[in-house]
Amino acid sequence: MGIEPPLVRSRSVGVRGSRTRTEIVRATGELTLERGYAAVTYRSVATRAGVTAGLVQYYFPDMDDLFIAVLTDSTDELVVRLSRVGESAHPLREVWAYANDPAGARLLLEFMALANHRKRVGQVIGAGGERVRMALLGAVTPALRAYGLPEEEFPPAAVVFLMSAVPRMIHFEKMFGASTGHAEMVERIETFLDRVEPR
Amino acid sequence: MGIEPPLVRSRSVGVRGSRTRTEIVRATGELTLERGYAAVTYRSVATRAGVTAGLVQYYFPDMDDLFIAVLTDSTDELVVRLSRVGESAHPLREVWAYANDPAGARLLLEFMALANHRKRVGQVIGAGGERVRMALLGAVTPALRAYGLPEEEFPPAAVVFLMSAVPRMIHFEKMFGASTGHAEMVERIETFLDRVEPR
DNA sequence: GTCTATACGGCGATAGAC
DNA sequence: GTCTATCGCCGTATAGAC
Numbered sequence: 001m002g003i004e005p006p007l008v009r010s011r012s013v014g015v016r017g018s019r020t021r022t023e024i025v026r027a028t029g030e031l032t033l034e035r036g037y038a039a040v041t042y043r044s045v046a047t048r049a050g051v052t053a054g055l056v057q058y059y060f061p062d063m064d065d066l067f068i069a070v071l072t073d074s075t076d077e078l079v080v081r082l083s084r085v086g087e088s089a090h091p092l093r094e095v096w097a098y099a100n101d102p103a104g105a106r107l108l109l110e111f112m113a114l115a116n117h118r119k120r121v122g123q124v125i126g127a128g129g130e131r132v133r134m135a136l137l138g139a140v141t142p143a144l145r146a147y148g149l150p151e152e153e154f155p156p157a158a159v160v161f162l163m164s165a166v167p168r169m170i171h172f173e174k175m176f177g178a179s180t181g182h183a184e185m186v187e188r189i190e191t192f193l194d195r196v197e198p199r
Numbered sequence: 200m201g202i203e204p205p206l207v208r209s210r211s212v213g214v215r216g217s218r219t220r221t222e223i224v225r226a227t228g229e230l231t232l233e234r235g236y237a238a239v240t241y242r243s244v245a246t247r248a249g250v251t252a253g254l255v256q257y258y259f260p261d262m263d264d265l266f267i268a269v270l271t272d273s274t275d276e277l278v279v280r281l282s283r284v285g286e287s288a289h290p291l292r293e294v295w296a297y298a299n300d301p302a303g304a305r306l307l308l309e310f311m312a313l314a315n316h317r318k319r320v321g322q323v324i325g326a327g328g329e330r331v332r333m334a335l336l337g338a339v340t341p342a343l344r345a346y347g348l349p350e351e352e353f354p355p356a357a358v359v360f361l362m363s364a365v366p367r368m369i370h371f372e373k374m375f376g377a378s379t380g381h382a383e384m385v386e387r388i389e390t391f392l393d394r395v396e397p398r
Numbered sequence: 399g400t401c402t403a404t405a406c407g408g409c410g411a412t413a414g415a416c
Numbered sequence: 417g418t419c420t421a422t423c424g425c426c427g428t429a430t431a432g433a434c
Contacts, residue, residue, distance in 0.1 A: 020400085036316040038237055041427050055401055057429080106315070113312030115375050116305070117235040126375030133379040158387050161380030165368040166361070176314050176325030180332040181360030188357050219418090240409065253419055256411080402433070408426095415420080 021059050023049045029070045033107055037067070037114040064120045071111065071121070075128035079135050086139035092163070092197045095136055096189070099164045105171030136160045147196045163189070220258050222248045228269045232306055236266070236313040263319045270310060270320070274327035278334050285338035291362070291396045294335055295388070298363045304370035335359045346395045362388070 027049035031040050045066070046053040060066040085094045098104070115122035141156040166189065170182050226248035230239050244265070245252040259265040284293045297303075314321035340355040365388065369381050 036312070038316070043427065052402060053427085054403075054430095058399090058401065061429095063428090109311060109315060112371055112375070113235075113308060113315075116308060116312075117237070122375045126372075126377045129372065129375065129377040130379055133377070137379070155380075155383035155387070157380035158383035161368075161384045162365070166364060169360075169364040169368055172311055173325075173328060176311070176321045176328065178325045178328040178332070180329055180336070181354075181356035184354035184357035185360045188354070217417095241411095242408075251419055252410095253421095254417090257418070260411090262410080400434080402431105404429100404431085406427105406429080408428105410423105410425090412423080413421090416418085 018059075020049075020051060020055065024051070024056055024059055024066070025069045025073060028066050029074065032067075032070065032110050033103065037110050040067070064118055067111075067114060067118070067121050068124050071124050071128060074107075075131060079131050082132060082135040083138070085136065086142065088139075090197055090199070091139045091143040092159075092193055093199075095140060095160065095163050096167070096193065098136075099167040100171075102171055105168050106175075108168060109172055109175075133157075133160060133164070136164070143197075149196065217258075219248075219250060219254065223250070223255055223258055223265070224268045224272060227265050228273065231266075231269065231309055232302065236309050239266070263317055266310075266313060266317070266320050267323050270323050270327060273306075274330060278330050281331060281334040282337070284335065285341065287338075289396050289398070290338045290342040291358075291392055292398075294339060294359065294362050295366070295392060297335075298366040299370075301370050304367050305374075307367060308371055308374075332356075332359060332363070335363070342396075348395065 024045060027045050028040055031044055031048060035044075040063075042053040042056045042063075046056045049056070056066075060069070082098065085091050085098075088094045111121070111125055115125040137156055137160050140160050144151075144154055144156055144159060166185060170185070173179065173182070223244060227239055227244050230243055230247060234243075239262075241252040241255045241262075245255045248255070255265075259268070281297065284290050284297075287293045310320070310324055314324040336355055336359050339359050343350075343353055343355050343358065365384060369384070372378065372381070
């Protein structure tokens with residue numbers, strides 16, 4: 001499971017490794033996480049990166065490409081990290097820990113909402129999500145087999161989906177103060193983990 | 200399980216049942232669903248509702264209150280509908296069908312993203328979500344008991360959470376073309392439904 | 399190739415006419 | 417209760433300086 005390039009690449013002017021460019025992408029990621037995608041504008045990115053708005057526009061003539069650059073960078077990094085989960089002594093717990101990251105949930109929500117009305121960003125999100133899912137699948141499939149769990153009852157893809165989707169939705173709901181069923185749901189999954197993958 | 204008023208009410212001028220007001224709220228809901236919350240402005244709402252921007256602002260001096268009105272109206276309606284699910288011959292399937300509504304998923308995503316940086320809207324989302332969850336819980340709890348499913352293994356709150364969260368996340372991912380694990384996950388849940396609540 | 403300056407249009411808000 | 421005019425702000429686009 002190598003790291004394939006995403007289908008849609010960010011189109012931008014300027015050298016790829018340019019210091020200015022790197023700083024702009026970093027500032028955009030921070031802003032998205034802290035204040036939401038709607039707060040990401042040429043002016044706000046420029047202020048945070050310590051450059052002028054025009055310069056940000058020089059590097060990323062289309063705002064979509066700016067978001068795509070952030071997305072591509074962080075997905076590449078994530079896939080590399082998750083590709084090694086299979087080597088762990090507790091792969092299922094690694095997946096569970098990864099999916100429970102609150103910052104990951106916040107960023108996912110922002111990008112999903114953004115993708116909802118920016119077609120090109122949506123494509124990158126989808127492709128990136130699948131790459132992550134595949135990396136997790138590569139780690140979880142042999143683990144489930146080793147634990148003697150039958151594929152019909154515990155399809156690896158369903159296990160990965162569930163262990164990713166549940167914590168994400170829990171974090172979403174927590175953001176607005178909803179919590180009904182969270183404790184019960186987490187308890188059920190952790191009981192399962194304790195059984196098949198004891199610490 | 201009565202229908203309680205939400206904690207945060209929409210503050211707005213003008214008669215509650217006013218034709219103009221109703222039209223404005225309706226137009227806002229449509230716009231949010233079709234073009235995203237970012238496209239909802241006094242001017243765009245006014246155009247769709249066939250009134251002037253100033254008039255929209257007269258009814259809803261704060262944009263938050265406009266979103267809150269949409270949210271409150273649709274939640275009230277939803278809770279009334281879902282409160283009757285317990286009377287159905289197939290309550291679990293009713294919950295499953297409700298949570299699989301694609302428009303519901305799209306609207307939820309928009310409002311979650313909106314709530315992420317509008318505190319008052321977030322409170323209303325959370326409270327509304329809990330009201331819906333409670334309505335579903337009231338229908339599912341006796342059903343699970345009737346099917347002879349032990350509370351420890353199938354906590355009603357966890358069942359409701361799972362049957363709501365899974366289809367929602369599936370719809371979110373579908374919007375961007377991701378689908379890994381969806382079929383396997385749905386198949387697992389529908390197998391469960393066929394077993395405990397045969398058609 | 400990098401970067402700045404400026405113009406434009408749509409936004410929420412306000413004051414006030416009818 | 418309804419509507420217009422207007423203001424300052426800000427994201428975006430573009431022309432051109434270095």
